[in-house]
Amino acid sequence: MTIAGSDSGGGAGIQADLRTFAFHCVHGASVLTCITAQNTQGVTRVDAMSPEAVTAQFEAVMIDMRVGAIKTGMLLNQEIIKTVAKKLVAFGCGNVVVDPVMVSRAGAQLLDDDAVKTIREQLIPLAAITTPNRYEAQILADMEIHTLEDMQTAAQKIYKLGARSVLVKGGGFTNELKGIDVWFDGDRLEVLQTEVIDTPHTHGTGCTLSAAIAANLALGKPHFQAVQDAKNYVTEALKYSLAIGQGQGPVGHFYPLLNRG
Ligand SMILES: Nc1ncnc2c1ncn2[C@@H]1O[C@H](COP(=O)(O)OP(=O)(O)O)[C@@H](O)[C@H]1O
């Protein structure tokens, strides 16, 4: 199940998550938190769902289906974060992937300023895996990140907030760290690296990665394997990213499969 916002352009958010689930052959349920008017150039409007609507969607799915894993994406405000955290605890959800979405690559604010504290204190401690990008990791770890060692220190600091494992993502770098991620689970500190794909069309990488991790967990893969396989999936999707729209296009999920025949 994904708990996330809608992207009208279809590149990120709920749309990317459900597409990713489908390409992992797992059924996707969804809890919509907000509706963004968004395209490849940016976000022009955001409308929040009420906490009651979020609760009702969550309960409707959870009381009826066996949910193998949950990912959280854009939660927008404190009320929604608190509502989601309360329900995750009430239903004893274990395989929770927290993507602490704060801003889009294009610079749009996707989380209220006063909500970072709530993410840090109420949501991260419930995460089996949390997946901050460079910007989000800087905020959560309260430090600047410029080097691989900084990424490793940040992963260790965010782990101390209570997540069972942390993946600090390197898509936001413009140097040799681009595409390098760091994973820490309190014991193993791993560096993940795939080939760097030279494309401006990277919209939805973070959503796709966290959804793929959740799908892999639902399929029963161990945590690190789930992360490795998800990273490979994103790399493949980046290779086939779509130059649609006037701005930053989305990663492409279909073409690798078509090429495989
Ligand atoms: N150009 C790229 N080539 C290869 N991997 C990339 C590239 N851009 C992003 N990634 C990878 O995509 C995943 C999502 O990371 P990132 O783009 O930092 O997330 P977000 O969308 O949340 O900002 C990470 O595994 C990152 O390393």
Ligand SMILES: Cc1ncc(COP(=O)(O)OP(=O)(O)O)c(N)n1
């Ligand atoms: C509705 C919605 N949710 C999340 C995001 C952020 O998506 P992400 O995968 O981090 O990709 P970029 O936006 O950074 O390209 C979003 N934009 N919209």
